[in-house]
Amino acid sequence: MTEQKSPPNRALPGLLIAGSLAGVAAVTVGVLQLAPVPDGGAQPDERPSTIEMVNAGASQLAPTVGPGGADVPLLPAKLDAPPPPAAVPTVAPFPRAKTAKSRQALRPVRIRIPDIKVNAPIGRVTVDDKGALGAPPLSKPNLAGWYRFSPVPGALGPAIVNGHVNTRSGPAVFNRLAELAKGDQIYVYRSDGKVTRFTVSGIEQVSKGSFPTSRVYGNTDNAQLRLVTCGGVYNKTTHSYADNVIVYATLSKKKG
Structure with missing residues (x-):
C-alpha cells in the first residue's frame, strides 16, 4: 500500500508516535515532530503490481530524487538529500483558514492525474494506536487517502496522499504511480471549491527499511x-x- 510519516511542527500538530513497523528508520531528532510510521504495506489482499523494480545497492544510491519517467530506474536518494527542486516556478500557498472550524471542514475531495489516468475521490486516513499511517479500505481500491493531520493541498507545507497499488480485485488507484515523471501535472480539488495544480518535481523508490x-x-x-x-x-x-x-510535487497553479 503506502508508507508515510507526519509533517513538521509547522505543518502538523505535535503528534507523539511510538513504535515502528517494517523496520522504518527513526525520525531525525530536531528535524520533525514525531511522525506516523509506515504501515509496512502488510495488506493481506494486496497483490504485486505489474511494475516491480528492485532497489539499487547502497553503492549506487542516487544523490537526489530522480526525474522518473519511462525506462528510468527509480533509485533511492540518500536519506539526507533534500526534496527535489520545483520543476516550474512555485506559487504562493492559499492563506491559512482563519478559524478552527473552517480548518476542520476544509479537505481535499478528488485527485486527477491525466498522465496515468487517475480520477479518484479522496477520503481521510490517520494513524493507528501503534503509530502506523492507515490506508483507504481495500474494498474501495479507487479511493485515495489524505493524511488528515497534514496540510490541505495548496496550503503551506507537504500534503500527504496515499493509495493502494492494487488489491485482490485488480489494479488500484496508484497502480501506475511509478510511471510519473518530472513535469507531469496533478490536480487536487478541495471542499471549498478551489482547485490546485501541482507539478511533479521528482520521484523515487525506497526501501521500507529506510523511509526518508x-x-x-x-x-x-x-x-x-x-x-x-x-x-x-x-x-x-x-x-x-x-x-x-x-512522488514529490510543488504547487504551480491555483484557482477558485
Whole structure:
C-alpha cells in the first residue's frame, strides 16, 4: 500500500508516535515532530503490481530524487538529500483558514492525474494506536487517502496522499504511480471549491527499511504534495511490498 510519516511542527500538530513497523528508520531528532510510521504495506489482499523494480545497492544510491519517467530506474536518494527542486516556478500557498472550524471542514475531495489516468475521490486516513499511517479500505481500491493531520493541498507545507497499488480485485488507484515523471501535472480539488495544480518535481523508490521521513514530512516554505504507494518486490509470505514509491510535487497553479 503506502508508507508515510507526519509533517513538521509547522505543518502538523505535535503528534507523539511510538513504535515502528517494517523496520522504518527513526525520525531525525530536531528535524520533525514525531511522525506516523509506515504501515509496512502488510495488506493481506494486496497483490504485486505489474511494475516491480528492485532497489539499487547502497553503492549506487542516487544523490537526489530522480526525474522518473519511462525506462528510468527509480533509485533511492540518500536519506539526507533534500526534496527535489520545483520543476516550474512555485506559487504562493492559499492563506491559512482563519478559524478552527473552517480548518476542520476544509479537505481535499478528488485527485486527477491525466498522465496515468487517475480520477479518484479522496477520503481521510490517520494513524493507528501503534503509530502506523492507515490506508483507504481495500474494498474501495479507487479511493485515495489524505493524511488528515497534514496540510490541505495548496496550503503551506507537504500534503500527504496515499493509495493502494492494487488489491485482490485488480489494479488500484496508484497502480501506475511509478510511471510519473518530472513535469507531469496533478490536480487536487478541495471542499471549498478551489482547485490546485501541482507539478511533479521528482520521484523515487525506497526501501521500507529506510523511509526518508524528513524528506517526505519535513517543513517546506511553499505548498507541496507527496503521493505514496507500495512498490518493488512483493513478498507472498508477509503479504507486503519491500519498497515505497514516492512522488514529490510543488504547487504551480491555483484557482477558485
